[in-house]
Amino acid sequence: MSSKQFKTKALFTPGEVKSLSTNPNLCNQGRRTFLKWGAALSSQAIVGGGVLNLLTGEQALADDHFDNVINWNYSVCGFCSFGCGLEIGIDHDGRAVAVRGNGKHPTNAGRMCVKGLYEHKILNNQDLRVGERGVYPMIRDQNGEWEKITWDQATTILSQKIIDAVDSPLGADSVATYNTGQWTLEEYYAFGKLGKGAIGTATMDSNTRLCMAAAVVGYLTTFGSDGPPGCYDDIENTDCLFLFGMNPAEMHPQLWRRIALARRSRRAPKLIVVDPRRTQTARSADLHLQLNPGTNLALINGIVQQIIANQWTDADYIERHTRNYAEMAATVAQYTPDTVAAITGVPADKIITAAQWIGTSQETLSLFLQGVYQSMGATNTVRMLCAMHLIMGKIGRPGSAPFSITGQATAMSNREAGGSSALAGYRNCYNPTHVSELENFWNIENGKIPPRKPTPITSNSDLQPEINSHVEMLRNGELNVFWIQCTNPAVTLPDLNKLYAYLDFDNPNRPYVVVQDIYDPVESIHFADMFLPAAMWGEKTGVYTCSERKVNIGRQAVNPAGFELRDNGYGAYSDLDITRMMADKLAAMDSRFADRNGNSLITFETPEQAFEEWKACTAGTICDMSGMSYAALEANNGIQWPSTVEDVYGGRRLYGDGRFNTNWEDTQGGTPDKPWIDPDGLSRAYLWAVDYEQAPEMPDSEYPFWLITGRVIEHFHSRTKTKRIAQLHQMVPENYVEISTSDASAMGILSGDMVHMATRRGEIMVKAKVTDTVKPGQVFTTMHFGDLDPDDIAQNEGRLVNANRLTMNWVDPDCKQPIYKHCAVKLARAN
Amino acid sequence: MKLTRILSKASAISLFVLAALATHAPAIAGKNHGGSGSDGSATALDPRFDTSFAIEYDHSCLSGGCHETDSQLVEEHAESFMTHTMVKCNACHGTHTADTLGEEKPNLTGYYPGIGPTGYLVGDDRCIACHTATFDDPKHPNKTWDCVGCHTPHRFATEQLGRN
Structure with a gap:
């Protein structure tokens, strides 16, 4: 036993326990027993626990020791965007059993938040609180039940659906893809190639739209390009x-x-x-x-x-x-x-x-x-x-x-690599020079990449008729395929009741819905026709760009879930592998989806090969990464872009020379007539003159409170990962609403009472937390909790609890990001 | 002589009461700084380093008649710079493993009490998970696996408040 392990040893002898149980008055016990009690109570005061374990000799231990770790694997955290360096502990069986901070990483100096500390518990079925890892591709049979299929079958079916969609009157734009801020940069780059270069759709977006689109557009239209x-x-x-x-x-x-x-x-x-x-x-x-x-x-x-x-x-x-x-x-x-x-x-x-x-x-x-x-x-x-x-x-x-600051671990990477709405390497889809340069680099026909801004994920034409979106296209029957990857729109999009109606299996206009994710169940799978099991953080190598433009590398620590099933055509694969399988299959089935030489667009087989191609794609661009390598990223604990061969570490800060990317040949977005384009070619930033406008929905006599939504430290986004971790779930196991002391008093609500909340879009019922964290007239609830998965339904006894049943699908006219943070709500104590 | 003995006993009782008050000061949840610690060291947390939110939102542990009854624990937790940086109970303790002991799991919503505590010691690995750099620092005086030997649990500071 190492010196780090606890010895589980009974403090009291069996005779003393018996004596204590029959005569609990300590004064009647012997001197030795009395002193033991004193020591026990003192120690328990320190550790904050009870005394039962000391009596029984059993001791509840945190599952936190490193004794079984035989190797520490270099990585980076996969939750938020801060980019904390960490190491994943691997045991003799090749399982991830621990996480510790990387003390040499300058971002976090070894410190981890509570989500990172338990991150290894999202990988293995035996560690999951609920659900399990998806390891089989599946499609719905005629009765709506899931049927296992092989990867070869799955990629064939999906490829044919895409080919049929492109050949339909609705064309390539009827193939909608909606991905994430959680992939690696290589995966975004590969999927951008597939979506724009092979399929040619402009209906591509990601959940980063919900997350930091305003920052992207704000920067772009002021400095000429994105990038903090x-x-x-x-x-x-x-x-x-x-x-x-x-x-x-x-x-x-x-x-x-x-x-x-x-x-x-x-x-x-x-x-x-x-x-x-x-x-x-x-x-x-x-x-x-x-x-x-x-x-x-x-x-x-x-x-x-x-x-x-x-x-x-x-x-x-x-x-x-x-x-x-x-x-x-x-x-x-x-x-x-x-x-x-x-x-x-x-x-x-x-x-x-x-x-x-x-x-x-x-x-x-x-x-x-x-x-x-x-x-x-x-x-x-x-x-x-x-x-x-x-x-x-x-x-x-x-x-x-x-x-x-960004929300997700690799949202920045998606912005750079163009896995959804952007074009790879901060190129401008309205600049023919940028587009043809990329088409030539990818060796595809000129004109393949759609020369227009991709369609955003959500809007509501009843409120903003001038804005189109995936959700509007769903509503209007204009989508043939809706491919959802590593994101959970059934929890996170606003005004969910409408979305559920559009995705309902009884809706004859619904598209073929594919969900590519890591667990089963996940809320969005309820609406899927096909499920593709994906590998996740720790199971694949790739790079993560954090909020400060620093590119970190996360090394693969363990095999993907279901690795042993691969010989039979099953098992989870990395999203890079899935994209490559789809690119290969599409190119093989139809030469329109191949490059000029008839080959698949995805020629790289490993993440490092993908990164090398990506580096070449960025050479000379604003987000130049040509000076980086996997080895250098690990040796330096990350490198910021721009990083060129001549100046590897030159990306600390942008705009030190006062020159911005607002010249037409440089800018990342917009046509030449846009106001931020410097007509004199002097690279000057643009100062906007903008007026305040009142929110589209304000509290009134019918809905008298502001509803504010937000997050808690224990959970990440739709809890796809964090609800599997008992140590996080049990701290905040259910949604709640904060109500000010005065409002609660006026309505006769106490902490723990069930409260009914309703907006013009839906209603939920959650417990009250009376607190002065919110001002009178305002209430707060979290955005994390879905109410479709069986375990959530059971825990909530069927109550609806998802805040996005209440939120408003009104998007910022410039960046198309929904205003989740505020709408009007009414509430009352539930009987 | 009798009076002397009575006065002596009264003094002893007074000293005991004072000592008890000093050791078990009222829980200070909701305040933004603490007083002197049980070890007599100066522990007042700079008012800028508010911990009241973290204390309030540790409600899964510190409400419902559970750990908030341990005033020393709450006091030290409230005085800690780590608490200010939102290191809450579960970061080190996880949550109850009552199932390990065959008991019903506690309700952790914080709105009503669950079934009793289990006792939950924390190994040094939990500290080292974040403090590898400190432990590897040649200037760090102690190389044994005994963090709480110097760092008071829940307050964590040693001589100067804020070292954590």
């Missing part, structure tokens, strides 16, 4: 942290740890937090701007107004590196503190103080996330955050940047 300008080291080099619509204490705990450590340093930067809730982050702030939901743009306009009015600007930088300052300044001039206070509910003196701290600090770092992206005015708020930094010249240097 800052890096994590800015946290330790700033004097003022401006956290707008984000709660890193729960969403990005290692980012929060670095903020907390920076706050404890001699530099001690000020902390301003913008959030309607009193989160852990907000409670720790020097200044909490607790604004009304949906009023972000008014607040940031008000802060910019103060910065200009007090001349905390850099006139020289504005003159040399920006355009449209006069119009922007004229627009924000009307957003005086009193005006903004009336809109936002934030006292005017707090707005003035915030602007003063931002404006007068030597360095200011703005960090922003879903509270911006999923609220009214999302893209415009990002634009104004960028504008705020530009007019102060606080960008491209240590400690200053408008820095968007």
Whole structure:
């Protein structure tokens, strides 16, 4: 037994236990027994547990020791976007049995949040709390029951469905693909090639649309291209942290740890937090701007107004590196503190103080996330955050940047590699030079890549008739194939009751629905005609781009689930392998899906080969990764882009020279007439002049409360992975609603009471948590919980609990991201 | 003599009460800093490092008549910089393995009490899972697998608050 193991040894002799059980009065026990009790009680006070185990000699141990680990495998966390380095512990049987932080990784210095600490428990069936890994491709039989098929059969069936769809009057765009922010970069690159280069569909999107589309479009239309300008080291080099619509204490705990450590340093930067809730982050702030939901743009306009009015600007930088300052300044001039206070509910003196701290600090770092992206005015708020930094010249240097944080582990990779809505290598689908360059690189016919912006995942034409989407196409019977990969729209899309109706098997216009995922069941599988079992984090090698543009490598630690079934045509495969199988099968069945030489578009067989091709694809682009290699990524614990052969480590910060990607030949998006394109070719950033608009749905007499949605530290997105982990599930096992003390009192609601919540779109019933984390007139619920899987139905006794039955399918007109964060709701104590 | 003995006993009782109060100060859930710790070291957490949210949202453990009854535990948890950075109970303890002992699993929603606790020691590997760099640091004074020998459980700081 190693020194690290606990010895399980009874503290009391059997005679003492018997004596204690018959005469519990300690005063009547012997001196030795009394002293043991004292020691026992003291130790139990320390560990916080009971005493039963000490009496019985049994001891409940955390499943957390490393004694069975024989090898630590280099990897990176697969949950959020922060990119924490970690190692996966492997035992004698080749199973993942532990995770520990990588102490040498600069991002997290070995620290892990609770999700990462238990990440190895998502891999093996025996560790899963519910469900099991999918290992068989399956299709529905005539009775709607699942039937196992081989991979060869599955790829043949799906290829034929795609060929039929392309040949139909609806054409290639009737093949919709909807993927993720959880694949590896190589997988996005491969699938972008398949979707755009072989199938030729423009109906491609991913759940990153729900996550950070506003940041992408905000950056693109200001700087000419996507890509966060800052890096994590800015946290330790700033004097003022401006956290707008984000709660890193729960969403990005290692980012929060670095903020907390920076706050404890001699530099001690000020902390301003913008959030309607009193989160852990907000409670720790020097200044909490607790604004009304949906009023972000008014607040940031008000802060910019103060910065200009007090001349905390850099006139020289504005003159040399920006355009449209006069119009922007004229627009924000009307957003005086009193005006903004009336809109936002934030006292005017707090707005003035915030602007003063931002404006007068030597360095200011703005960090922003879903509270911006999923609220009214999302893209415009990002634009104004960028504008705020530009007019102060606080960008491209240590400690200053408008820095968007991403939600998922590889959402950034999808943005770069073009696995869904973007074009590979930050190329512009409206620039014929960019498109033909990529077509030639892929050796496909010119004109194959659709020269238009892909269709986003969701919208509602009843609210916004001018916007088309996958969901609208579902509604109108315009899709033949809907291929869902590594994402769970049956939990995460807004206004779910409508989506369920469109996907219902009784709907004659429904497409052929394919779900490619890691577990069975997953909520979206309920609507699937075909299931494809995929490998996951830890089971495949690939790279992950985190929020600061750093590319990390995750090495394969274990075999994919069902590996032993492969000889029989079954078993889970990596998404890269699945894409390659489909590309090969399509090319073999129909030469229209092959390259100019009649070969499959996917010629690489390993992730490293895919990465090498990808590197060549990025050479000379904004997100150049040609200076990287798998070995270098591991040796350096990640490298930021751009990284060229000549300057491997040159990607620390963007825009240090004040030159942006706004010239036509550089920009990532838009036609030449777009306002951010610099007509003089001087690479200047564009300053938007934008006005606040009221949210499309406000509380009224019928629906009197604001409903705010959000997240908890224990769960990740739709809980596909985290609900399998007992240590996470049991801390937050069900959805709940936060209600302020005064509102709860007025309605006679106590914590634990069941509350009925309803919006114009649906209703749910969850338990109340009475707290002053929310203001009166506002309630908060989490977005994690589905209510379709059998285990959830059983636990909730059939209650509907999914917050997205309530949310509104209204999308930002620019970035097409839904406004999940706020809508109007009514609630009452349920009988 | 009798009076002296009575006064002496009263003094002893007073000292005991004072010691007990110092050791088991009221639970401070909802406050943003603590007082002096049971080891007598200065432990007041900087008011900037609020822990009240983490305490409130550890409701699965710290409500319903369960671990919140251990005032020392709650006090130390509230004073910890790790709590401020949202390291909650389950990061180290997991959750109950009551099934291991053949008991009914507790309700962990925090809204009403479940079936009693089991006792849940934490191995040093749980610390090292995050603190490999500290453990490998040549300046770190102790190389034994005995983290809690120096770092008070739930507070974790040693001499200077915040070392965690």
